[in-house]
Structure formats: structure tokens, C-alpha cells
Amino acid sequence: MVSTKVAPSVPTKLSSHLGHRLVKAALNVGDFRRAQQLFDNIPQPDPTTSYTLISALTTYGLPHEAIRLYASLWARGIKPHNSVFLAVAKASGASGDVLRVKQVHDDAIRCGVISDVFLGNALIHAYGKCKCTEGARRVFDDLVVKDVVSWTCMSSCYVNCGLPRQGLAVFHEMGRKGVKPNSVTVSSILPACSELKDLKSGRAIHGFAMRHEMMENVFVCSALVSMYARCLSVKPARLVFDLMPHRDVVSWNGVLTAYFTNKEYEKGLALFSQMRSKVVKADEATWNAVIGGCMENGQTDEAVEMLRKMQSMGFKPNQITISSFLPACSILKSLRMGKEVHCYVFRHWLVWDLTTLTAVLYMYAKCGDLNLSRNVFGMMHRKDVVAWNTMIIANAMHGNGKEVLLLFESMLQSGMRPNSVTFTGVLSGCSHSRLVEEGLQIFNSMGRDHQVEPDANHYACMVDVFSRAGRLVEAYEFIQRMPMEPTASAWGALLGACRVYKNVELAKVSASKLFEIEPNNPGNYVSLFNILVTAKLWNEASKARILMKERGITKTPGCSWLQVGNRVYTFVVGDKNNMESDKIYDFLDELDEKMKLAGYKPDTDYVLQDVDQEEKAASLCSHSERLAVAFGILNLNGQSSIRVFKNLRICGDCHNVIKYISKDVGVTIIVRDSLRFHHFRNGNCSCQDLW
Structure with missing residues (x-):
């Protein structure tokens, strides 16, 4: 026979002293429901019990329950104590609901406790968490006495709300008022210098930190590294980093970002290798910095490899990873890789992130599949100006x-x-x-x-x-x-x-x-x-x-490429290095005979060497885009279209030939040259022969 435990019943009435002990005991074992039931049965709960329970609920991620309990005090005719206001101010900030913060603010004014500096600081912080600088400023201005926490909270509020200039203004005013910043102030205001690329202010704050012996603080040092990195001052960033007694992953990431942003790719990779050899645990931000750095420095293949390593180490790519990596698919013109990334986005519910979806949309357009771009755009639950712009630009590059x-x-x-x-x-x-x-x-x-x-x-x-x-x-x-x-x-x-x-x-x-x-x-x-x-x-x-x-200027060599299976194949003019070169040239020779019978004459104006007409015509047949198209046709594997990419403008004669191929073979041929996409179907091109 299975026995069942019955939870002890909650007494209907509890004295304040006994109730406090029972509530505390329930909280110690994590039984929040029982703690609230016990609290509700205390006719006159003391401020300590109220503060303890509201703080516990907030700490354990139940701010809405904490606010409900606070509201119940008013419903029972109990005027909250200063300490209770302090606890519920933190709860309202944690809830992210600015209306809740405003209600607590109004209640504090009505009860005459708003002058309390600790409560004022908590309200400023709460408004900041809700991105409401106006409310925070009202509390700040109404404080009769402002301590270092008040000034720090107000400047941090501006910085965290995307107003770094106002944050720095508060910081400077703090100095003029004779209030000495502490290490929290310094570490929280340095991101404003980073955002504004204000190296002068950043250096001044660095000097202040050194004079007041704050360089042992890991948060201050990490913020300094990040500031110098964002201002592209790599040497000072590395100097601060090297002198740090203790380095956290944030400081490592800051120097990595500095190197990559400053185009010092090799030093960035060397530091990343050093970081891993010192058994410093990289986080998602580290991998994102490295992958993004590879992309910024044109190391696309390395970015692909780093993404594989990131996943093999057990890290899941997030929105930042995807957005920074997707251009690699566009640069490599790898539609298959792009589709794999899109599937990952779909499986991991990143479809709700607008930036990620916009990057997917643009990737499809750059890889030549405008229909997939349209599908992604249609799936977006909301569209910002960047999403609209991306879809407009996608259609423009395809000539629509x-x-x-x-x-x-x-x-x-x-x-x-x-x-x-x-x-x-x-x-x-x-x-x-x-x-x-x-x-x-x-x-x-x-x-x-x-x-x-x-x-x-x-x-x-x-x-x-x-x-x-x-x-x-x-x-x-x-x-x-x-x-x-x-x-x-x-x-x-x-x-x-x-x-x-x-x-x-x-x-x-x-x-x-x-x-x-x-x-x-x-x-x-x-x-x-x-x-x-x-x-x-x-x-x-x-x-x-x-x-x-x-002037020593040389013509950029023409190059065309396409993806077949998992591999990208590249062609240059007259290329015979492909394993199927014989088949490619045989295919083009047969095509040439068909076109001659159809009345086609090569446009030899596109061949500029001083040779006779027959040699010019032969030269046209070996242009890189024509070789790539022929290879794609020979390796269709049941597909109805091929996509070829060229680094220069498509040759006019090749343009005419590819139109003919699209009609003769009955496939869609998409060619992306340096100017636009050309969609060849049934003997016609989307550019209407003008590009």
C-alpha cells in the first residue's frame, strides 16, 4: 500500500512573531506557496516579515508574486514600512513593468518616504531596468541627499537606455558636486565612452582609476579593455589586459575584439589560441568575436571552420553568431550552407529574432534565390525599416x-x-x-x-x-x-x-x-x-x-564559380584544370555548331587581342562564365536551375550564348556578375539585355 503525505494545514490566525518564524522556515525549504499562505494569515505582519518575503520572491524570480503580496498589504489596510517599499521597488524593476514602478513611486510620495536615499536609489535603478529615464530623473532630482549610489544609478540608467552622452554628463556633474566615484561608477560609465568612441574621456577615467587604486578590480579593468578596443586603441587595451592580476572572459573577449576590429587578424587568432591553452573557458561571446572577426577580415573559410569548432565544443550559435556568419554563405555563394543555417534558426526558435531573419533573407537574395527571400519576408511577424530595406534591395539587385x-x-x-x-x-x-x-x-x-x-x-x-x-x-x-x-x-x-x-x-x-x-x-x-x-x-x-x-595598373582577372554538391568549383578563362574539362569543351563545341546553324555569329568586339576573327571566336568559347555554365549543365543531377557567380561584369557575347543555352537545355540559369543578377529563362534574360 502506497502512503501519501498530507501537507500540514495552515493555521487560520498567527501572531506576528510566530508567523515570521514559520514564513522564514517555509522560505528556507523553498516552499513559496506555503510562505505566502502563512503570511496571509498573519493579521498584522511586521515590516521584517513583509520585507523578507517580498525580497525572497524577487530573488527567486517571482517579482509579480512579490508585487501581488505588496498590493495585499494595502488591501488589508496595512501601511508598508520603508523597508517594504525598498523591497517592492526592486521587485517592480525586476518585473520590467514601468507602470508598477510608477505605482510604487506614487505610493512612496503619498506615504512621505520618498526622501529616503536608499529607496530613491532603488527606484532610480528600477526605472532604469524598465528603460524609463524620465521617471529615474524625477526621483533623482527630488532627492534631497544624493550619495555615490544615487549618482551611479542615474548615470548607469542613461547608459543602459542608449543615452551615453547624458550618462557622461551626470558623471561629470557628480565630480563637480564633490562626490567621489567608486569602482562600480567607473565600470558602469566606461561603456558610455565605448559607445561614443570618446577616447579622451576614457583615458581621463583610466587615470582616475589608477590614482584611486581601482586597477585591482576586474570589472574596472575589463571595462577599460573594452573601451580601448571600441576606440581602436589596441596597444592600451593590451597593456591594461597584460597588467590585470585576474582576467575574466570579458577582458579576453575585449582584446580579441580589438585585434579583429583593427584588422590585426593574426594577432587575434594567436590570442584566441593562447586563451584556450591557458584553459580560460570561452563563452558564446568569445566564439562570436572570433567568427565575426574572421568575417570582418575576409577569412570566410576560417569563419566556417570556427563555427564547426564552436558547435563541437558544445556551444549553440545564437542570434549574434548567425547574423555574423550568414554573410559567409553569401560570399561563398553557398546556398546549401545557407539553407542549413536557416534550418538551425527554425529548429531553435530564432525565427522570432528580427535581425536573424533579416540576415537569412539577405543571404538568400545574395545566393540567387529571390523566392526564398520572399518566403522569409512573408514569415516575419513584424518588419522594421531594415527588413523592408533588405527586401527592397534584394529585388533591386535581381532587376525587379x-x-x-x-x-x-x-x-x-x-x-x-x-x-x-x-x-x-x-x-x-x-x-x-x-x-x-x-x-x-x-x-x-x-x-x-x-x-x-x-x-x-x-x-x-x-x-x-x-x-x-x-x-x-x-x-x-x-x-x-x-x-x-x-x-x-x-x-x-x-x-x-x-x-x-x-x-x-x-x-x-x-x-x-x-x-x-x-x-x-x-x-x-x-x-x-x-x-x-x-x-x-x-x-x-x-x-x-x-x-x-x-600607372602600373593591371586588369583584374575574370573568375567564375558555382557550387555542385558540397564543393565550390572555380574557373578562369581557358581553364583546363577541371577533371571534366574535356566534357566541358565538347559540350561547348556541340553548342557552337547548333548556334551557327541557328544563325548565331560571335560578337568578337568582346575580344580585344590583336588576332584574327577565327582566333577571337575561339577565345570567346573559353570565357570563365561559359565554362562554369557548361559544367553546371553537365552536373544538373535533376535540378531545374544552376547558379553561377562572376567577379567581373558578364561578357556580352557570353550573355547571348547563355540565353541560347537556357532555351536549348530548358533550365533556368542564374548568373550574378559584379553589377546584378541575370535570370536566363527560355532564351531571355531578366536584364532585357541592358546591364
């Missing part, structure tokens, strides 16, 4: 100008206010789809309707809008009317269009300006050279080539 305009209209209807980035994306979408009137209308509405003044980037976008539509004279006149100095982007947009529309004179003007603004960019020289060669202006073309040689 009309969808860009629809998104922009939906964004406005949702009540979201567009910013500078929004208009860059919208105007870019208009340029890629030759929506000139729409682009001009939106440009003119920026300052008038949305209080966003156009900057040089927006003006460059409008030059691109005119240029791509063939309205080159208007584009040139628009540049001349710009209220600021035209940028390389503006002149570059005009130069690119001059090749398409064969306007030699404007090409010379724009190239001349570009040679002044960015003299080391090889693309500008090559573009002008191509335009002059096409126009058969051999002498002038030769001068452009000589100028390029004299």
Missing part, C-alpha cells in the same frame, strides 16, 4: 523594379518611415528596370514628402536611372546640376551606359573624371579601352592602354 515599387508602397502603407537606405534601394530598382519617370518622381519626393535629403549616393542612382534608359545627355546634365561633387559611382554609371549606347564623346568625359577620382581602378581604363576599340579609334585606345601601363 516593379516589385521594388510595390514593396515601397506597401512599406509606406504599413506606417513605416523610409530612410536614406530605402531610397537608395528603390532608385537602384528603378535604374535596373529602366523606370525613369517613376525614379524621378521618387527622387523628387524624398525631401518634400519624407524629410530625407538626397545625398551623393542618391544623385548617383538617378544618373544610373537616366543612363540605363539611354538618356545619356540628361544623365550628364543631371551630374552637372548636382549640389555636391559628383562621385565615382555617378561617373561610372554614365561610362557604363556609354559602352552600351556607343557614345564615345561622353565616355571620354566620364573616363577622364574617373581617372582623377579613382586613378587606380582598372575597370575604368578597360571600359574606355573597350569603347574606343569598338568605335575603331585604335590610336586613342592605344593611349588608354599605355596610360594604364604607365
Whole structure:
């Protein structure tokens, strides 16, 4: 027979003394429900019992229960003691409910206890936890006596609420009032210097800490390391770190971040290795710093490896990890890896984090799958301006100008206010789809309707809008009317269009300006050279080539790549290093015969060597993007599309050939070049042959 224990009944009436002992005993064994039942049966609970129970409930993560118990005192006609106000102020702050804090504040005023400095400090802290600087400031200003805790709480409140400048102002006023900061004050105000990149104030606080023997405090030292790191002062950060008697993981992370942010990648990895050899337990922030540092320094493969190591060590990637790592999928153009990360996000309920989902959305767009970007965008429970901007930019880079305009209209209807980035994306979408009137209308509405003044980037976008539509004279006149100095982007947009529309004179003007603004960019020289060669202006073309040689500028080699299975395959012009090179060239030869029968003639203007026409045609067949597409076709494995990426602008002749391939083979071919995505389907391209 199984016996069951019956909980002892709660006496209906308890004396204050006995009740306090029983409540305390119940709390000692963690029986909060019984403690509350006992408390409710004390007719006149003393302040100590009330304070003890409310504090215990708050400490053990039950602030709402603590507030309910406080409210029950008023309902029973019992006026709370100062100590009870102190306990419930902490509970209301822990609850994160600013209305609760305000109620306690009002009660304290009504009971005449608000002048108590300890209660005032607790209320300032509670308001700070609820991100309410106005309430905290009211309490602070009403305090007759302010101690170091009062000033520290008020400055910390501003810093934690994203107002570092106001926090520093309180800190400086504290000094003028003759109140000496303590180590908590110093460690809590240094993040304000970090946020503002205020190295001067940070150094002054460092000097104060040294003079007042605070350098033994690990929190002060860690805050100093972080401050110097954020201000890109790596040597002082490392000096403070090396002199620390005890180092916590925060200080290690600070120096790691300093190295990576300052582009000292090797030193950062060396320190990370040293950290692990000293058996310092890395945390999620450590791994995030290393993965983010690898990404910031262009070490994409290393970032992938670090993510694997992080997981093998038992750490779960969080929102910060995912957001910093996802660009690796975009850079490697690895859609499969991106999908794996998205699955992880879904499995671990990170879909509620807006920043993470926005990063996933952008990754899909950069990897060439706009439909998946749309799916992610549609799943978002809420959308901030960054999410809207990302979706607009995603469509712009894929050449979907009309969808860009629809998104922009939906964004406005949702009540979201567009910013500078929004208009860059919208105007870019208009340029890629030759929506000139729409682009001009939106440009003119920026300052008038949305209080966003156009900057040089927006003006460059409008030059691109005119240029791509063939309205080159208007584009040139628009540049001349710009209220600021035209940028390389503006002149570059005009130069690119001059090749398409064969306007030699404007090409010379724009190239001349570009040679002044960015003299080391090889693309500008090559573009002008191509335009002059096409126009058969051999002498002038030769001068452009000589100028390029004299300045020591070399043309960036073309390179194309795609992912098949788990591996990324790379191709350069004339490449024969692939294990399937024979099959690739056989496929292209067969294709060439088919195209000749269909009336295709190679556009040899895209080959600039001084060789005969037959050799030029043969050279075109070995361009990197054509080799990559052929390899992708030969390794379809049942897929209906392939994705190829190129570091330079796609060759015009290859563009024509890939259109033919898409119709002949019946697959969708997506090519991302240096300017945009090209979607080839049934013999047509989404760029409408203008890019």
C-alpha cells in the first residue's frame, strides 16, 4: 500500500512573531506557496516579515508574486514600512513593468518616504531596468541627499537606455558636486565612452582609476579593455589586459575584439589560441568575436571552420553568431550552407529574432534565390525599416523594379518611415528596370514628402536611372546640376551606359573624371579601352592602354564559380584544370555548331587581342562564365536551375550564348556578375539585355 503525505494545514490566525518564524522556515525549504499562505494569515505582519518575503520572491524570480503580496498589504489596510517599499521597488524593476514602478513611486510620495536615499536609489535603478529615464530623473532630482549610489544609478540608467552622452554628463556633474566615484561608477560609465568612441574621456577615467587604486578590480579593468578596443586603441587595451592580476572572459573577449576590429587578424587568432591553452573557458561571446572577426577580415573559410569548432565544443550559435556568419554563405555563394543555417534558426526558435531573419533573407537574395527571400519576408511577424530595406534591395539587385515599387508602397502603407537606405534601394530598382519617370518622381519626393535629403549616393542612382534608359545627355546634365561633387559611382554609371549606347564623346568625359577620382581602378581604363576599340579609334585606345601601363595598373582577372554538391568549383578563362574539362569543351563545341546553324555569329568586339576573327571566336568559347555554365549543365543531377557567380561584369557575347543555352537545355540559369543578377529563362534574360 502506497502512503501519501498530507501537507500540514495552515493555521487560520498567527501572531506576528510566530508567523515570521514559520514564513522564514517555509522560505528556507523553498516552499513559496506555503510562505505566502502563512503570511496571509498573519493579521498584522511586521515590516521584517513583509520585507523578507517580498525580497525572497524577487530573488527567486517571482517579482509579480512579490508585487501581488505588496498590493495585499494595502488591501488589508496595512501601511508598508520603508523597508517594504525598498523591497517592492526592486521587485517592480525586476518585473520590467514601468507602470508598477510608477505605482510604487506614487505610493512612496503619498506615504512621505520618498526622501529616503536608499529607496530613491532603488527606484532610480528600477526605472532604469524598465528603460524609463524620465521617471529615474524625477526621483533623482527630488532627492534631497544624493550619495555615490544615487549618482551611479542615474548615470548607469542613461547608459543602459542608449543615452551615453547624458550618462557622461551626470558623471561629470557628480565630480563637480564633490562626490567621489567608486569602482562600480567607473565600470558602469566606461561603456558610455565605448559607445561614443570618446577616447579622451576614457583615458581621463583610466587615470582616475589608477590614482584611486581601482586597477585591482576586474570589472574596472575589463571595462577599460573594452573601451580601448571600441576606440581602436589596441596597444592600451593590451597593456591594461597584460597588467590585470585576474582576467575574466570579458577582458579576453575585449582584446580579441580589438585585434579583429583593427584588422590585426593574426594577432587575434594567436590570442584566441593562447586563451584556450591557458584553459580560460570561452563563452558564446568569445566564439562570436572570433567568427565575426574572421568575417570582418575576409577569412570566410576560417569563419566556417570556427563555427564547426564552436558547435563541437558544445556551444549553440545564437542570434549574434548567425547574423555574423550568414554573410559567409553569401560570399561563398553557398546556398546549401545557407539553407542549413536557416534550418538551425527554425529548429531553435530564432525565427522570432528580427535581425536573424533579416540576415537569412539577405543571404538568400545574395545566393540567387529571390523566392526564398520572399518566403522569409512573408514569415516575419513584424518588419522594421531594415527588413523592408533588405527586401527592397534584394529585388533591386535581381532587376525587379516593379516589385521594388510595390514593396515601397506597401512599406509606406504599413506606417513605416523610409530612410536614406530605402531610397537608395528603390532608385537602384528603378535604374535596373529602366523606370525613369517613376525614379524621378521618387527622387523628387524624398525631401518634400519624407524629410530625407538626397545625398551623393542618391544623385548617383538617378544618373544610373537616366543612363540605363539611354538618356545619356540628361544623365550628364543631371551630374552637372548636382549640389555636391559628383562621385565615382555617378561617373561610372554614365561610362557604363556609354559602352552600351556607343557614345564615345561622353565616355571620354566620364573616363577622364574617373581617372582623377579613382586613378587606380582598372575597370575604368578597360571600359574606355573597350569603347574606343569598338568605335575603331585604335590610336586613342592605344593611349588608354599605355596610360594604364604607365600607372602600373593591371586588369583584374575574370573568375567564375558555382557550387555542385558540397564543393565550390572555380574557373578562369581557358581553364583546363577541371577533371571534366574535356566534357566541358565538347559540350561547348556541340553548342557552337547548333548556334551557327541557328544563325548565331560571335560578337568578337568582346575580344580585344590583336588576332584574327577565327582566333577571337575561339577565345570567346573559353570565357570563365561559359565554362562554369557548361559544367553546371553537365552536373544538373535533376535540378531545374544552376547558379553561377562572376567577379567581373558578364561578357556580352557570353550573355547571348547563355540565353541560347537556357532555351536549348530548358533550365533556368542564374548568373550574378559584379553589377546584378541575370535570370536566363527560355532564351531571355531578366536584364532585357541592358546591364
